[in-house]
Amino acid sequence: MLAPFACQPDASRGRRFPEAMSSFRSPFQRDRDRIIHSSAFRRLKHKTQVFVEHEGDYYRTRLTHSIEVAQVARTIAGVLGLNTDLAEAIALAHDLGHTPFGHTGEDAMADLMAPFGGFDHNAQALRIVTRLERHYADFDGLNLTWECLEGIAKHNGPVQGPNADPKHAAEVLPYALEEVNRAFDLELTTHASAEAQVAAIADDVAYSHHDLHDGLRSGLFSEGDLMELPVTGPAFAEVDRLYPGLDPMRRRHEALRRVFGRMVEDVIAVAQGRLEAARPQSAEEIRHMGTTVIRFSKPLYQELKAIRSFLFTRMYRAPSVMEVRAKVTGVVRDLFSAFLADPALLPGEWRADVEAAADQTALARVVADYVAGMTDRFALQEHARLCGGTHLGAQVLTRPGQGSGDWPGITQA
Numbered sequence: 001m002l003a004p005f006a007c008q009p010d011a012s013r014g015r016r017f018p019e020a021m022s023s024f025r026s027p028f029q030r031d032r033d034r035i036i037h038s039s040a041f042r043r044l045k046h047k048t049q050v051f052v053e054h055e056g057d058y059y060r061t062r063l064t065h066s067i068e069v070a071q072v073a074r075t076i077a078g079v080l081g082l083n084t085d086l087a088e089a090i091a092l093a094h095d096l097g098h099t100p101f102g103h104t105g106e107d108a109m110a111d112l113m114a115p116f117g118g119f120d121h122n123a124q125a126l127r128i129v130t131r132l133e134r135h136y137a138d139f140d141g142l143n144l145t146w147e148c149l150e151g152i153a154k155h156n157g158p159v160q161g162p163n164a165d166p167k168h169a170a171e172v173l174p175y176a177l178e179e180v181n182r183a184f185d186l187e188l189t190t191h192a193s194a195e196a197q198v199a200a201i202a203d204d205v206a207y208s209h210h211d212l213h214d215g216l217r218s219g220l221f222s223e224g225d226l227m228e229l230p231v232t233g234p235a236f237a238e239v240d241r242l243y244p245g246l247d248p249m250r251r252r253h254e255a256l257r258r259v260f261g262r263m264v265e266d267v268i269a270v271a272q273g274r275l276e277a278a279r280p281q282s283a284e285e286i287r288h289m290g291t292t293v294i295r296f297s298k299p300l301y302q303e304l305k306a307i308r309s310f311l312f313t314r315m316y317r318a319p320s321v322m323e324v325r326a327k328v329t330g331v332v333r334d335l336f337s338a339f340l341a342d343p344a345l346l347p348g349e350w351r352a353d354v355e356a357a358a359d360q361t362a363l364a365r366v367v368a369d370y371v372a373g374m375t376d377r378f379a380l381q382e383h384a385r386l387c388g389g390t391h392l393g394a395q396v397l398t399r400p401g402q403g404s405g406d407w408p409g410i411t412q413a
Contacts, residue, residue, distance in 0.1 A: 097124030161189030
């Protein structure tokens with residue numbers, strides 16, 4: 001039984017291209033299945049979170065991250081009486097638009113695409129699920145429900161209007177988002193459904209948890225460092241009290257799963273309190289509350305800010321990470337420049353898109369679609385083939401006089 005404020009599958013606003021209802025799947029289950037079977041979802045296996053894909057087999061990739069986000073989203077949504085299938089679908093789709101090399105690649109692509117309408121991974125995810133996946137006879141994209149598209153576009157909150165978070169607001173919409181919104185109005189000034197809000201907070205829970213795991217495994221910081229921080233320090237202290245002398249790897253896991261549990265329990269408690277106070281009777285009321293209903297408590301939010309500040313300094317800005325990031329920024333820039341200068345270098349199946357490009361802006365968007373869709377591994381291989389790069393372990397080097405020169409750095413994690 002779904003809560004009255006959940007997205008009801010039989011009340012979906014439908015799909016851009018009408019389809020007959022499935023006899024055994026709800027519309028949101030169908031969305032989830034189409035996302036899982038998409039080419040873009042498979043490519044997440046070899047796309048980076050923080051570390052470049054071949055730096056180690058144990059580090060998270062975009063695929064494992066998306067699965068973890070979906071698991072958290074289903075848990076929270078289920079407790080709150082929300083539609084778990086919709087929350088899961090949005091969670092699985094939220095990173096489809098990421099470039100190779102994580103946020104580093106996105107920063108590089110955003111700089112390159114600034115003269116051509118910009119680049120944003122959320123908007124690019126919409127472009128993928130509405131245009132670039134080309135497998136179905138009746139339409140381009142996956143023809144997802146309005147509610148799923150809304151969740152991808154607005155899971156971080158309204159994109160425009162008085163309630164938009166300045167971090168995510170856009171005076172001028174990225175072209176990919178503007179294109180979808182023009183065809184299928186996503187009501188960008190309102191909040192998204194509670195299911196989309198759950199997917200967003202699940203993303204925060206998942207990456208906060210697994211970045212601690214990955215940072216420890218990489219040796220960028222130690223358990224001793226985490227014992228000095230809020231949330232993580234008490235978690236390690238509790239494990240030491242309950243299991244004195246525990247094996248170091250088990251100790252780490254036991255502590256961090258307590259951190260994970262604290263975040264999930266906090267979100268559920270806050271949401272239950274806010275929903276009880278507001279008593280919304282429909283998904284539409286959730287959208288027009290003017291604030292999010294799914295969020296961390298203020299005390300935990302402040303504690304997590306301290307952890308994220310620590311991770312920013314010790315992990316995202318660690319010299320070894322910055323060195324590789326600077327190099328892969330050059331890879332993205334080199335590839336984009338090479339394909340834009342000579343579109344004939346693109347594979348044959350992209351030729352129709354190139355021929356349909358009416359101007360340089362349209363051509364740049366085709367090139368961005370292609371480069372953004374690359375995995376880390378394929379981007380490095382193509383850079384070696386086209387720009388003279390040479391692979392040496394986890395490094396990507398450029399022969400003197402070729403490629404990206406001094407490998408310019410980046411400005412954001």
